[in-house]
Amino acid sequence: MLAQDTRITATPTEVAALGDLVVEPEATISDPPLPAPEAAGFLLALLLLSPKEPKEPKGK
Amino acid sequence: MSSRADFAAAADDLAIRVLSALRGAGDTALVAGHIDSAPDALAALAAIRVIGADTFSPYVLAGAPFHAEDAAAVARSFEAFPLPGTGPTAPTDERTAAWRDWATAQLLARVGGETTWRVDAAQPEDDRALADTADWQRWCVRMAQLATLAQPGLDGPVHEAARGAALPLSRGVTRSVLRRDFPTAVRLIRWLAWLDHEGVTLPLDPLLALEHVRLLGGESPRTALDLAVARHLLEERIPEATQEART
Amino acid sequence: MTVPAPVAAAARSMADRALSWLHAHRALGALPPGTTAEIADPDGVYKPLGETTLAASVILRDGVAGPGQLVAAQSLMDFTWEQLRRGDMLYERQLRHTLMTDPLEMYAPFARCGYRHTDLDRLLAHRARLRSVDGVELLPNRRLAVANAARVAGLDQDVDWAALTRATWLGATPEPWAINWITAYALTHTVFHLTDWGARPRGLPAALAEYVRTWLPVWIDIWREVEQWDLVTELMIVGASLDEPYCAPGDWEAIAALQHEDGFVPCDGDPVSDDPQQRFKDHQHTVVVTAVAGSVALARAAREP
Numbered sequence: 166m167l168a169q170d171t172r173i174t175a176t177p178t179e180v181a182a183l184g185d186l187v188v189e190p191e192a193t194i195s196d197p198p199l200p201a202p203e204a205a206g207f208l209l210a211l212l213l214l215s216p217k218e219p220k221e222p223k224g225k
Numbered sequence: 226m227s228s229r230a231d232f233a234a235a236a237d238d239l240a241i242r243v244l245s246a247l248r249g250a251g252d253t254a255l256v257a258g259h260i261d262s263a264p265d266a267l268a269a270l271a272a273i274r275v276i277g278a279d280t281f282s283p284y285v286l287a288g289a290p291f292h293a294e295d296a297a298a299v300a301r302s303f304e305a306f307p308l309p310g311t312g313p314t315a316p317t318d319e320r321t322a323a324w325r326d327w328a329t330a331q332l333l334a335r336v337g338g339e340t341t342w343r344v345d346a347a348q349p350e351d352d353r354a355l356a357d358t359a360d361w362q363r364w365c366v367r368m369a370q371l372a373t374l375a376q377p378g379l380d381g382p383v384h385e386a387a388r389g390a391a392l393p394l395s396r397g398v399t400r401s402v403l404r405r406d407f408p409t410a411v412r413l414i415r416w417l418a419w420l421d422h423e424g425v426t427l428p429l430d431p432l433l434a435l436e437h438v439r440l441l442g443g444e445s446p447r448t449a450l451d452l453a454v455a456r457h458l459l460e461e462r463i464p465e466a467t468q469e470a471r472t
Numbered sequence: 473m474t475v476p477a478p479v480a481a482a483a484r485s486m487a488d489r490a491l492s493w494l495h496a497h498r499a500l501g502a503l504p505p506g507t508t509a510e511i512a513d514p515d516g517v518y519k520p521l522g523e524t525t526l527a528a529s530v531i532l533r534d535g536v537a538g539p540g541q542l543v544a545a546q547s548l549m550d551f552t553w554e555q556l557r558r559g560d561m562l563y564e565r566q567l568r569h570t571l572m573t574d575p576l577e578m579y580a581p582f583a584r585c586g587y588r589h590t591d592l593d594r595l596l597a598h599r600a601r602l603r604s605v606d607g608v609e610l611l612p613n614r615r616l617a618v619a620n621a622a623r624v625a626g627l628d629q630d631v632d633w634a635a636l637t638r639a640t641w642l643g644a645t646p647e648p649w650a651i652n653w654i655t656a657y658a659l660t661h662t663v664f665h666l667t668d669w670g671a672r673p674r675g676l677p678a679a680l681a682e683y684v685r686t687w688l689p690v691w692i693d694i695w696r697e698v699e700q701w702d703l704v705t706e707l708m709i710v711g712a713s714l715d716e717p718y719c720a721p722g723d724w725e726a727i728a729a730l731q732h733e734d735g736f737v738p739c740d741g742d743p744v745s746d747d748p749q750q751r752f753k754d755h756q757h758t759v760v761v762t763a764v765a766g767s768v769a770l771a772r773a774a775r776e777p
Contacts, residue, residue, distance in 0.1 A: 199698060403691075
């Protein structure tokens with residue numbers, strides 16, 4: 166319970182922690198659209214300037 | 226000593242309370258309740274600054290009755306944490322935080338009505354980067370950080386920048402969805418929803434994008450709040466009083 | 473929007489060096505001795521031969537490379553034409569497999585550059601009249617590939633381009649955030665064939681060109697971030713093939729900077745093998761794409777007022 170007359174002031178570290186939370190950076194890219202093994206059968210049907218068959222997933 | 230994790234947990238708690246008020250549950254002073262029941266008072270105050278202008282979304286979007294204790298609680302969060310810099314030399318992140326505080330102060334003044342609680346949070350001065358969408362990727366990351374401004378009852382240079390940027394914002398949504406950065410995607414979809422609400426034509430369907438990120442991205446409390454505000458903007462009528470305040 | 477000067481500079485460097493690499497390493501792409509028209513593994517050597525031919529034919533068609541590069545492109549086509557026994561192999565393959573489309577698709581770049589095979593011409597003209605051939609079930613972007621090959625080879629045909637275009641992924645102007653890797657290739661090929669590898673920008677309907685211009689910067693951005701250089705470069709060809717080209721200097725300079733001095737371009741960000749044969753197998757496609765990208769962008773820059 167926070168009494169009405171209590172004044173609380175954050176330390177510089179706490180101010181910085183709030184700053185981080187308020188201005189969140191974007192996340193690092195995860196599971197972007199990459200070659201999938203299931204594309205391989207499809208690729209056989211393509212000719213001329215279609216990509217190579219995908220390699221094994223890289224877990225990027 | 227409170228940590229970033231304590232602040233994040235408190236922000237989630239406040240987001241849940243705001244969401245439930247937005248959905249029409251109860252008639253309690255939600256911000257004061259959040260402070261009173263918090264194990265860590267400072268974290269509870271920090272949460273108000275994180276949720277920012279969205280703290281008022283039940284009143285702005287759903288016409289919930291406002292309580293004076295809530296205004297007091299918001300004002301105290303400004304006493305606990307200093308205002309970020311707004312001058313020409315302030316770093317971009319500080320100016321971004323300052324815009325969020327400005328929005329909170331604006332809505333406090335509007336929603337609080339006759340209460341004596343006021344927060345003197347100024348607009349950042351001459352924030353030229355807002356209008357420069359050439360580097361739309363970085364610009365969109367900043368607009369996502371400013372997503373709490375995307376609600377009715379607020380207007381200013383950030384909104385002016387958004388009005389002219391339906392394409393960069395739509396590209397930003399597309400990029401964030403493909404990068405599977407769903408929190409950022411949702412925040413940008415909020416801006417699209419706001420533009421849609423303003424009658425701006427968009428190059429992509431914001432409702433379909435919203436549904437996609439909701440189903441794929443899951444709903445942390447803060448993201449759920451962003452989704453709920455965006456959905457309100459896209460689907461529901463805003464209460465009359467707020468409509469007038471907008472003009 | 474025009475093709476900016478830094479893009480033209482990067483494009484020249486990309487096309488010239490990529491062609492040099494293809495020419496220098498052509499022997500690694502030779503068919504095994506005794507290969508017949510049956511071709512057990514068409515994707516192994518036969519298809520890459522067609523791709524090298526395509527790159528050389530685009531450079532000859534555009535004519536914007538330096539004189540030395542035009543000689544090299546001609547020499548490369550002579551080489552691939554000899555590999556295919558001056559068209560006999562394509563003829564025998566088409567003779568044996570009426571419904572197969574690859575002999576026509578392989579032949580088109582040769583036909584464009586004046587390498588003709590009379591019996592194959594006659595067979596293709598006959599084949600083009602068969603409803604059975606027209607009815608072969610292909611993916612929509614593959615139908616465009618066949619239609620464009622027939623157009624380039626000068627076959628008499630009645631093609632409903634609008635209907636073929638509507639059937640593709642791009643034709644539906646879908647949600648841009650729901651694209652995946654293989655669909656991005658389907659998109660690039662739809663544009664390649666409708667514009668005949670950048671030579672007919674208006675072949676892409678205006679509404680689709682606008683759609684592509686709207687979202688291409690996003691797709692290039694995300695696949696650049698994960699270093700899918702082969703796809704990024706194909707998307708750059710798409711940008712250079714639009715009626716109003718989209719060529720961002722940063723993208724072109726990135727690929728030009730990535731390219732090795734000898735013209736080699738890696739297909740992605742993974743480590744590259746030291747074995748020459750493996751390198752050729754893994755990355756020849758990307759070098760081909762780089763040569764085509766450079767030539768198409770240079771040609772667009774040259775044609776501008």
